[in-house]
Amino acid sequence: xxxxxxxxxxxxxxxxxxxxxxxxxxxxxxxxxxxxxxxxxxxxxxxxxxxxxxxxxxxxxxxxxxxxxxxxxxxxxxxxxxxxxxxxxxxxxxxxxxxxxxxxxxxxxxxxxxxxxxxxxxxxxxxxxxxxxxxxxxxxxxxxxxxxxxxxxxxxxxxxxxxx
Numbered sequence: 110x111x112x113x114x115x116x117x118x119x120x121x122x123x124x125x126x127x128x129x130x131x132x133x134x135x136x137x138x139x140x141x142x143x144x145x146x147x148x149x150x151x152x153x154x155x156x157x158x159x160x161x162x163x164x165x166x167x168x169x170x171x172x173x174x175x176x177x178x179x180x181x182x183x184x185x186x187x188x189x190x191x192x193x194x195x196x197x198x199x200x201x202x203x204x205x206x207x208x209x210x211x212x213x214x215x216x217x218x219x220x221x222x223x224x225x226x227x228x229x230x231x232x233x234x235x236x237x238x239x240x241x242x243x244x245x246x247x248x249x250x251x252x253x254x255x256x257x258x259x260x261x262x263x264x265x266x267x268x269x270x271x272x273x
Contacts, residue, residue: 123210125217128178128188137178140185141166144200161200168198175221179214181205187214191222197232199244206240212247219248223266232262 128137149160161169169176169188179187179201187210189199197218201211215232222230232250234241235258245252245262253261 122181123186123213124180125177125214126180127221128176128185129172133178133185136185137170137176137188140178140188140202141170143202147203160203165198165200168192168196169200175225177214177217177221179210187211189214189218191218191227191230195222195227195230197230199232199241209247211240211244215244215248219264219266228265228267230264230266234260234262 144161144166145163147160169190171190171192174190174192176188176190178185179189185202186205187199187201189197191197197215199211199215199218201214219230232241232245234245241262242252242260245260245264248262248264250262250264253263255261
């Protein structure tokens with residue numbers, strides 16, 4: 110699935126593609142390694158543009174479910190995975206955070222999950238991560254505070270019935 114969109118960051122086209130083909134393995138490994146090596150910041154920057162955690166990077170590396178990649182200038186700048194249980198994992202390269210690309214990737218994942226008959230998707234994060242909150246809110250997720258600083262964003266994918 111290819112979804113062209115305009116990226117204000119570079120004024121070039123961004124593409125969202127299915128990412129489980131073996132030909133993308135090297136590109137995915139390179140992207141995840143860049144995320145792993147990213148410097149961690151503290152303070153306000155850590156909340157708005159947080160470095161992906163080790164468990165998030167590990168979940169993006171796993172197989173099962175499906176993955177989609179966001180390309181800009183023939184380079185992966187975002188990657189998302191929904192596992193078999195419907196949990197959404199999503200990360201964007203630091204230079205593209207805050208541009209709305211994570212939300213677009215999340216929308217593409219929700220669309221594909223509906224096509225694959227998932228009934229809901231869940232994204233889990235810490236309460237202090239405003240970037241993930243923004244994605245969850247833009248997707249129309251129900252926000253649930255599960256305590257101890259953890260938040261779940263739940264998106265119901267079942268079709269809604271219209272009442273006449």
